[in-house]
Amino acid sequence: MTDVQVLIQRLDDGLPVPSYAHPGDAGADLYAAEDVELLPGERAVVGTGLAIALPDGYAAFVHPRSGLAAKYGVTLVNAPGTVDAGYRGEIKVTVINTDAKEPFRLSRGDRVAQLVVKRVERAAFTEVELLPGSARGTGGFGSTGR
Numbered sequence: 001m002t003d004v005q006v007l008i009q010r011l012d013d014g015l016p017v018p019s020y021a022h023p024g025d026a027g028a029d030l031y032a033a034e035d036v037e038l039l040p041g042e043r044a045v046v047g048t049g050l051a052i053a054l055p056d057g058y059a060a061f062v063h064p065r066s067g068l069a070a071k072y073g074v075t076l077v078n079a080p081g082t083v084d085a086g087y088r089g090e091i092k093v094t095v096i097n098t099d100a101k102e103p104f105r106l107s108r109g110d111r112v113a114q115l116v117v118k119r120v121e122r123a124a125f126t127e128v129e130l131l132p133g134s135a136r137g138t139g140g141f142g143s144t145g146r
């Protein structure tokens with residue numbers, strides 16, 4: 001399998017470049033550029049000190065880390081965040097502390113989220129009067145039961 005070439009620009013020299021912890025990993029860890037203290041229920045937009053350029057036909061998705069979620073209730077408000085191929089700004093993460101009681105202290109250099117690069121399709125949207133029928137129809141939002 002050949003790797004997708006992704007150009008990266010470090011906006012903060014003090015932070016490592018994103019890296020995969022193991023061969024075969026889908027997510028490359030992203031590092032927090034700032035110290036942030038999140039009170040229970042609080043959220044913050046945290047910089048990663050990183051900008052990227054993806055090839056056309058790709059997008060990158062900012063996913064939470066399961067360890068932070070399971071141990072501290074820390075996740076991302078907009079998980080997974082979408083990084084468009086043409087975006088050249090700093091990748092930021094929208095961290096939230098969902099714990100009811102414990103504050104969470106994020107330190108600069110902590111691995112705060114992970115970036116998953118994927119090939120994506122572009123759709124040609126065609127308006128019609130009536131959509132083709134299907135077995136599911138309009139059922140959703142629990143239509144099949146709990």
Ligand SMILES: O=c1ccn([C@H]2C[C@H](O)[C@@H](COP(=O)(O)OP(=O)(O)OP(=O)(O)O)O2)c(=O)[nH]1
Pocket residue numbers: 062078080081082083084085087090091092093094
């Ligand atoms: O978790 C995220 C999500 C998005 N972005 C950046 C990359 C993305 O290309 C851009 C816009 O994201 P999105 O389209 O989700 O946000 P929007 O609220 O629709 O903003 P815009 O009007 O700029 O598209 O913001 C991040 O850095 N982190």
Ligand SMILES: [Mg+2]
Pocket residue numbers: none
């Ligand atoms: Mg948008």
